[in-house]
Amino acid sequence: MSSDRKNNIREMARQNGIVQPLLTDLYQITMAYAYWKSGKVNDTAVFDLFFRTNPFQGEFTIFAGLEECLKFLENFHYSDSDIEYLKQTLPATIEYEFYDYLKDLTCKDIKLSAIEEGSVVFPRVPLLRVEGPLIIAQLLETTLLTLVNFASLMATNAARYRMVAGKHVSLLEFGLRRAQGPDGGLSASKYAYVGGFDGTSNVLAGKMFNIPVKGTHAHSFVTSFSTLGDIHSGTLRHADTETQCDFLKMVLECRKRVSEILDVSPEEASDGELAALVSYAQAFPAGFLALVDTYDVKRSGLLNFCAVAIALNTCGYRAVGIRIDSGDLAYLSVLARETFNQVAKELDLPWFAKLTIVASNDINEETILSLHEQGHSIDCFGIGTHLVTCQRQPALGCVYKLVEINGQPRIKLSQDVGKVTIPGHKEAYRLFGADGHALIDLLQRSTEPAPEVGQKVLCRHPFQESKRAYVIPSKVEHLYKVYWNAGKICTFPKPLVEVRERVQTSLRTLRQDIKRNLNPTPYKVAVSDNLYNFIHDLWLQNAPIGELF
Numbered sequence: 001m002s003s004d005r006k007n008n009i010r011e012m013a014r015q016n017g018i019v020q021p022l023l024t025d026l027y028q029i030t031m032a033y034a035y036w037k038s039g040k041v042n043d044t045a046v047f048d049l050f051f052r053t054n055p056f057q058g059e060f061t062i063f064a065g066l067e068e069c070l071k072f073l074e075n076f077h078y079s080d081s082d083i084e085y086l087k088q089t090l091p092a093t094i095e096y097e098f099y100d101y102l103k104d105l106t107c108k109d110i111k112l113s114a115i116e117e118g119s120v121v122f123p124r125v126p127l128l129r130v131e132g133p134l135i136i137a138q139l140l141e142t143t144l145l146t147l148v149n150f151a152s153l154m155a156t157n158a159a160r161y162r163m164v165a166g167k168h169v170s171l172l173e174f175g176l177r178r179a180q181g182p183d184g185g186l187s188a189s190k191y192a193y194v195g196g197f198d199g200t201s202n203v204l205a206g207k208m209f210n211i212p213v214k215g216t217h218a219h220s221f222v223t224s225f226s227t228l229g230d231i232h233s234g235t236l237r238h239a240d241t242e243t244q245c246d247f248l249k250m251v252l253e254c255r256k257r258v259s260e261i262l263d264v265s266p267e268e269a270s271d272g273e274l275a276a277l278v279s280y281a282q283a284f285p286a287g288f289l290a291l292v293d294t295y296d297v298k299r300s301g302l303l304n305f306c307a308v309a310i311a312l313n314t315c316g317y318r319a320v321g322i323r324i325d326s327g328d329l330a331y332l333s334v335l336a337r338e339t340f341n342q343v344a345k346e347l348d349l350p351w352f353a354k355l356t357i358v359a360s361n362d363i364n365e366e367t368i369l370s371l372h373e374q375g376h377s378i379d380c381f382g383i384g385t386h387l388v389t390c391q392r393q394p395a396l397g398c399v400y401k402l403v404e405i406n407g408q409p410r411i412k413l414s415q416d417v418g419k420v421t422i423p424g425h426k427e428a429y430r431l432f433g434a435d436g437h438a439l440i441d442l443l444q445r446s447t448e449p450a451p452e453v454g455q456k457v458l459c460r461h462p463f464q465e466s467k468r469a470y471v472i473p474s475k476v477e478h479l480y481k482v483y484w485n486a487g488k489i490c491t492f493p494k495p496l497v498e499v500r501e502r503v504q505t506s507l508r509t510l511r512q513d514i515k516r517n518l519n520p521t522p523y524k525v526a527v528s529d530n531l532y533n534f535i536h537d538l539w540l541q542n543a544p545i546g547e548l549f
C-alpha cells in the first residue's frame with residue numbers, strides 16, 4: 001500500500017464520535033419507515049445540497065466539510081443499541097421487518113459527487129449531489145447538512161478575516177471558551193485553519209487535525225504574583241555557556257536602564273507583574289511572549305517586558321514579543337513599537353525593533369479594517385468570540401432538495417422565486433474569462449455536452465427571462481468529482497493544509513469587486529438555455545392555474 005494511501009486512511013480514521021446515523025432529525029427515520037411501507041424501497045433519487053444566499057453580506061462562500069461527509073458515509077451503520085433505542089422510541093405499530101431493513105443499511109449504493117473542498121462556491125450551485133436509493137439518500141440529509149453548514153460558514157468567516165487582515169499579519173484562533181459547545185469549538189478551530197488562520201489555542205484540535213497550536217498567557221498568571229518575593233529562584237542558565245546567571249539582578253538593572261531610556265519611573269511599574277514576567281521567562285526563555293496590559297501598558301507592562309527581554313538577551317535568549325488585550329490597540333501597539341525601536345537604538349539590539357506585537361480583545365472584521373485605517377503596529381491578532389460564533393451571521397442556510405426520483409425531475413415551487421429548486425440531474429461548470437478570472441458558474445442538464453474553451457455559450461439567469469449573456473470561456477472547469485461510489489471513497493480528500501491552500505488559490509480566481517467588504521458585486525450563476533426551458537416547462541406543468549371569482 002502506498003504511504004499516501006496509508007496516511008489517508010489514518011486521517012480518515014479520526015472520525016468525530018458523535019457523527020453517526022442517529023445524529024439526525026426524527027423525521028428522517030419516520031419518513032424512511034413511511035417510504036418503506038409504501039413500497040419505495042427500490043426507488044432511486046437524486047438530492048442536491050446547496051445554499052441560497054452567501055453569508056456575512058458577502059458574495060462568496062468557501063465550501064468545507066466534505067472530508068467529514070465521507071467519513072460519515074464510510075461508517076454509516078445502525079448499531080444494535082441504535083436499533084434497540086428506535087424500537088423503544090418509535091410507535092409500537094412499526095413493523096419489525098423495518099428494523100431488520102435498517103440493521104443492514106449502509107451507503108454501498110450511494111454515489112456522492114461534490115465540488116472540491118476549499119473552493120469558492122455560490123448560491124444555487126449544488127455543493128453535493130447524492131444519488132442512490134431514496135430511503136438511504138433521505139436518511140443522510142440532516143447529518144450532511146450539519147457537517148457542511150457550520151464548516152463552510154466558519155471557513156468563509158475565517159477567509160474573510162484573512163482577507164481584511166492581509167497576508168503579512170498572523171491570525172490565531174482563541175475561541176474555544178466562547179464556542180458553541182465542545183464540538184462547535186473543535187470544528188471552529190479546524191475550519192478557521194482551513195480559512196487561513198495560522199494556528200489555534202485549542203490543543204485537541206492541534207492533536208486531531210495537525211494544526212499548529214499557539215498561545216501566550218492569561219492575566220491570572222500576572223495577578224497571581226504580588227511582589228518580587230514571589231519569584232521562586234532568581235537564576236537562569238545561560239543558553240550557550242550553561243552557567244547560572246543572576247537573572248533577577250540583571251532584570252532589575254535592566255529595568256533601571258530602560259526606565260531612563262523611556263523616561264518612566266521604575267517605582268510606578270508593578271513588582272508583581274515583573275515577578276510574573278521573570279517567572280514566565282524562566283519557564284520559557286526561548287519563547288518569551290508576555291501580556292503587558294494587566295496594570296498599565298506604558299508605565300508598567302512595557303517597562304517590565306523590556307527589562308526581562310534585555311536580561312534574557314544577556315543570557316543568550318531572544319524574547320518573542322508582547323500581547324495587548326485592552327485599551328486602544330492602535331495607539332498602544334504604535335507606542336509599543338516606538339518603545340522597541342528606542343531600546344533597539346539605544347542598546348544596539350536591532351532585533352528588538354522586530355519583536356512581535358499580538359493584539360486581542362473582541363476583535364472582528366470591522367475592528368481590523370478600522371485599525372488598518374488608523375495605522376497600527378500589530379503583527380498578530382488573537383481572535384475568539386466573533387470568529388468562532390460567527391456572530392455576524394450564525395448559520396449558513398444550506399438545504400437538501402430532491403431533484404429527481406426514478407429518473408423523473410422534481411421541482412419545489414415557492415411564492416418566493418429564489419426558493420424554487422432547479423430540477424433534474426445537473427452538472428456545474430465554472431467558466432473563466434480572458435484575464436483568467438472566474439466569470440460565471442453554469443448549471444446544465446447532465447445530458448448536455450460540456451461547454452468548450454473558445455466556444456460561445458448562452459448563459460441565462462435561471463428565473464429572469466431577459467437576463468442572459470454569451471460567454472466565450474478561456475477555461476472551463478467541471479466542478480464535480482465523484483468522491484464516493486459503490487461503498488467506497490473513490491477520490492481521497494486532500495490533507496487539511498492542501499484544503500487550506502486551495503481556499504487561497506480559489507479566492508485568487510475571483511475579481512476583487514466580488515470579494516470587497518462593502519457592497520460587493522454579485523458573482524453570476526447561470527443555467528444553460530436547455531436547462532432554462534426545462535425548468536420553466538416543469539414549472540408550468542406543476543403550477544396549478546387559479547380561478548378568479
Ligand SMILES: Nc1ncnc2c1ncn2[C@@H]1O[C@H](COP(=O)(O)OP(=O)(O)OP(=O)(O)O)[C@@H](O)[C@H]1O
Nearest residue numbers: 325326327328329330331361362363367370371374
Ligand atoms: N483603535 C481602535 N479602533 C477601533 N476599535 C478598537 C481600537 N482599539 C480597541 N478597539 C476595540 O474596542 C473594544 C474595546 O473594548 P472595551 O470597551 O471593553 O475596552 P477594554 O479596553 O477591553 O476595557 P477593559 O480595560 O475594561 O478591559 C474592543 O472590541 C477592541 O477590539
Ligand SMILES: O=P(O)(O)OC[C@H]1O[C@H](OP(=O)(O)OP(=O)(O)O)[C@H](O)[C@@H]1O
Nearest residue numbers: 174325360361362363382383384385386
Ligand atoms: O476575541 P475574544 O473573544 O476577545 O477572544 C480572546 C480573548 O479571550 C481571552 O480573555 P477573556 O475574554 O477570557 O477574558 P477578558 O477579556 O476578560 O480578559 C483573551 O485574553 C482575549 O481577550
Ligand SMILES: O=C(O)c1cccnc1
Nearest residue numbers: 174201214215216217382
Ligand atoms: O494564548 C492566548 O493568549 C489565549 C488563548 C485563549 C484565549 N485567549 C488568549
Ligand SMILES: [Mg+2]
Nearest residue numbers: 325360361362
Ligand atoms: Mg476580552
